[in-house]
Amino acid sequence: MSLKNLEYLFEPESVAVIGASPRPRSLGALVMQNLLSGGFCGPILPVNPEYNAVAGVLCYPNIASLPLTPELALICTPSATVPEIISELGDRGTKAAVVITDGSDRQADSAGDSLKQAILAAARPYNLRLLGFHSLGLLVPKIGLNASMAHLNALAGEIAFVSQSRAICTAVLDWAKFRRIGFSHFISLGDSVDVNCADVLDYLGSDPGTRAILLYVEAIRSARRFMSAARGAARNKPVLVLKAGRLAEPARAATPHAGTMADVDAVYDAAIRRAGMLRVFDIKELFEAVETLARLRSFRGDRLAILSNGRGPGVMATDSLILGGGQLAELSEETVEKLKAELPVAWSPGHPVDLSAEVDSDRYAKALDILMQAPEIDAILAMHHVPTAIAPSEETAKAIVEAIRSKKSQVLTVWMGAESAMIARVHCIVAGIPTYDTPDEGVRAFLHLVRHRHNQEMLMETPPSIPTEFTPITATARRIVRQALAEGRRMLSEPESKAVLAAYGIPIVETRVAATVEEALRMAEAIGYPVALKIISPEIAHKSEVGGVALNLDNPEVLRLAAETMRSRVAELRPGASIAGFAVQSMIRRPNAYELTVGVSTDIIFGPVILFGQGGKAAEALNDRAVGLPPLNATLADELLSRTRIARLLRENRDRATANLDAIRLTLIEISQLIVDLPEIVELDINPLLADERGVIALDARIAIESATLPGSARLAIRPYPRELEEYVALRSGRKLLIRPIRPEDEPAHYELFEHFSPEDIRFRFFRMVKPFPHSEMARFTQIDYDREMAFIATNADDQNHPETLGVVRAIADPDNQSAEFAIIVRSDLKRQGMGRALLEKMIRYCRDKGIKELVGEILADNVAMLALAKSLGFERHPTEDPDLVAVRLRLWED
Incomplete structure (x- = not known):
């Protein structure tokens, strides 16, 4: 909805508990107990006609009898009573309510309206904001507000936690209390009948008492609202997301063909990245990441140096770094010579820097100091695998703290072990130095910093100019699509699909349509041999799977045989498929070209998404694809390209010339514009798109369409350039x-x-x-x-x-x-x-x-x-x- 009246939800001066009760273990009793024990200084007003007092506080029979208008109401009554209570609160002037009572859209009143509809209808005339159904409630420790049914109170702090799961809330509260982690706000959204994730992001994004926001997300309902709020909040402070349901595979594409469907989790991942947030994958990692981001300044680059007093931990850290997509810093000759001068003769130059267990704390600190001064290093992971008599953990920790304090460098520490390592960790924590238990945790923290900085840069980066301005012939593309829809078709033919691409400046191979074999022979003669021949059938999306593609046909006899064989093969494998004719096209010979794929899929939540990766027949088996949210510009197109494995080969390959990356970027931008201009396009697949030093050319294409109910720009999760x-x-x-x-x-x-x-x-x-x-x-x-x-x-x-x-x-x-x-x-x-x-x-x-x-x-x-x-x-x-x-x-x- 908006920020309207949210201040009454998160900073109320008075609270009423509707359904307060003295009955042990009842919801009304638990909420009253939490509210009273939290330290809230304002009036607390229990409401229940059955009692004169609850927990020693005067109880009122109804809302109308309250001596003052509560700014916030906590509703603990049966779900069927909630709509009427909301109306009474609105009449009284209350501006916010937490519906802790369970509720469901499946529950309906006598008129058949769902509880959600009834509650929203009751609240709307009064602009009364609602948190819940199925909410644990909320806690705002700085004002002593525990408006929840939580089993624990929250400590005060500067981290806001927002969750769509009540169960996760209780687990996180328990986990954080044990680790002495405090919160500015602790919010259980429940079913979000009104106040949702976007509303809370807007509020917390500008809250001066919140330095970081942690989200537990299961599903997003309004993509554009969420993306706007998330991007705004992420510009102001770190926003970390724990997204559940990674393996869920509901049908989210607008068409049944799965080949170009974007994986559900990949779409969420792209949205989180595009919004400048950081994604993590478990609760421990969530809090590790926020502490790392809070303690270390942002830095340029991603080159990590690893320093250890034992080879094993150094190798473990290196493995974690490389497998996680990080970069091990290459030590310069100057840095190596400085290390040689300070370390024992037995030290073996290399990376990770293994000092061995015999190095004392003084030499450890000197080695760290040398690495901190090296310009080829962006951050350092300093590890102490176990304490030794020569280098006790506490003594080494003090030396490291002193060395870092004098240089203000980006250093993460790992102290492996238990009792003695704990003392070292305490020294680092007091000094504000991030510290971890294992090499893997330390590397993961570094990668959090790298990914968060990268996502922030994507929010702030200035895109270069598009290398070639293109002016799409939108009218031509629109005419082709509308004609197909008028004929009742949901798929464009291959020639039609290529004509749409050509209208947007994407190079295509010349393709002609023949209704008969004889016509195909005449067209091949006009085009010039060799040619490629493909079957045309509205029921066949992947022609090669049914023998519907023949390549390098260099004379009429070979072409005729290929056409007849093709018809027989299709009739055998797909007897119900109608054959509309053949596509005849020039045989493109670009032996050093890379096979790429570019696609569009329509996600139920986030709308159209763009896919890019390695193409060819093995594209799905290789699964080298990245997903991005349109609209794209040159910078975003390059970022999408860079997240694929084939990107490195496109940029540098000793066996082939470097591909024309500008042409690839431009193709992605053209596809982005196409789906903005033509909302009827719900799926698109170019495979292969050949790319080499000369540019790109689309050899095969398919486009799925349906009648549009919204303009193209309205379908996108991020509003494009208007x-x-x-x-x-x-x-x-x-x-x-x-x-x-x-x-x-x-x-x-x-x-x-x-x-x-x-x-x-x-x-x-x-x-x-x-x-x-x-x-x-x-x-x-x-x-x-x-x-x-x-x-x-x-x-x-x-x-x-x-x-x-x-x-x-x-x-x-x-x-x-x-x-x-x-x-x-x-x-x-x-x-x-x-x-x-x-x-x-x-x-x-x-x-x-x-x-x-x-x-x-x-x-x-x-x-x-x-x-x-x-x-x-x-x-x-x-x-x-x-x-x-x-x-x-x-x-x-x-x-």
Whole structure:
């Protein structure tokens, strides 16, 4: 829903318990006991007509008799009573409730409406927020709120835990209490009839008392809402996800063919990565990862050095690193020589750095210091396998702590053993140094850092320009698809599929359709031998499986024989399949080309997803595929490519020339645009897509279609670039400019824009002087979530045909879509030409069309020109507490 009234759920000043009871082990008794023992300072109001008091607190017969309006209500009554209770609470003015009672969509009232529908209908008129059904409740230790049926209270801390499972909540609470881990919030979502994962991410993402968010997720219902909230929260703090149900294989594709279906778990993995979050796979790893991210600063690179006082642990760590996709740092000659000078003669240069058990704590610290100074190393895993008389654990720990403190380097430690190792771990914990029990845990922690940094960079990275601009012939592709739908078909023929690809700039092999063998012979003569021949049948998706493909046919006799054999074979293996004819195509000879596959599958939750990997007949057996969420740009396309095993061969292969990676990236971008423009496409499969140094060419393609109920952009989990909002405007001088939404690729031009601002421009926009923005900050200006924020730029090309940004207006809406705050700035040398008015009018129209109720902003009192522009466009002025600031407000819609 939104953030509306969530503050009453998470920070109430008074709480009522509906169904409070003194009966031992009853739900009402347990909730009252937890609420009273948690230390909550506000009024606690039990409600139950059967009792005068519960747990020594005066009890009220009904909600109407309460002496004050509770901000939060905890409902512990039978599920059938909940809708009426919600109505009574709404009438009384309560703004939030936790439905701890179990409930189910299968339960219905006399009219046949489900409990969920009845409860939501009761709450909606009052904007009353609901947590549950089937919720354990919530705990907010900083205010002493234990509004739950949990068996333990939670310690106070700065980590928020959010779970879709009540059972996982109790396990995590028990696990964390034993390890003295505290929480800012501990939230059991239950069935999420109202408050869901996205709502909570929005709230916690801006909560100053929460430094990290941990999620246990089983399923997501609204992909776009979740992705917007997750991306917003992940920009502010680490968000870690434990996703269950990894092996579930429900039918999620829009078509029955499984060859191009994206694995359910792979789609979730792609979504988590795209949102900038970090995925983990068990509870212990969840808390390990958040502590690692909290204790170590982010770093560039992924080169890990491994230091150990025993060969065995070093080898174990190296195995874990390589198998986990990490990179072992290569020690430079200079680093090796420095180590030789400090270590015993018996030391054998190599990596991992094995110091042997004979090295004392002083030499261990010196070796660590040398590695910390090595530029070829990004992080260090320092391991002490067992204590020895020469190097006791505590003594070594103190030496390591001192060495790290002086260099502030990225070091993770592993102390293997029990009692003596525990003392060493305590020294590291006190010093803020991450420490682990085993080599595998230490390496896993390092890989958490690498993956989290990579996911964050994907949120912040500036994509390069597309190497070749392409202008799709959308009308041609749309005509082919609509014609097939009009004929009642759900599959395009191979020639039709290739024609759609060609309309989007994807090179295809020339293919002609023949109804008969004689016609195929004439076409082969026109194309030129050798040719390939393929059967055309709407019932046959994989032609090679039924002998429906013949290659390298170099004369008419061979072609005729192949066609007749093909018909016989198909009739034998698929007797019910109708044969519409043959596809005749040129025989492509690119012996050094790689066989790739590009596909599209439609997931029930996240909509269209793009698949890329190794192609050919063995594609499914090799299972070398990566999944990505559209829309794609060049950077995201390259990231998708890099997650496959074949990527390394495409980039470097001593036996073949390097493949044209720009052509592969562009193909992925073209496919991404195709599924945005044509929502009727529910599945697509190009296999093989040949790729070599000359580029790419699609040899075979199939497209599945169905009538669309939503526009293409609405199907995507992430709103794509809204090209429909582009428009040209004329300034007073007659100069024409393009006003369009900002794109990530605009970051370089944004830097140039700031170079044209005067100090006064900067002060008017930011209310103070600011230093040049680093990439991480500038990326926030250019990489926006079009569902929540909009920035329009005025742009054109300079004398060298480089795109310039001349001005920008920005508005950020609240999650409720009620209000949006705007800011605007125009290049100093282009003022008084009407550009600012054109930009702000564009933003007003956009916000009004989006249903936003009001547009607000703050303007410095001495910014006379901006105040005049706001007044001329109908903004009202309001004073603020700061006499130097003026608030302006424009009503876009009346309630």
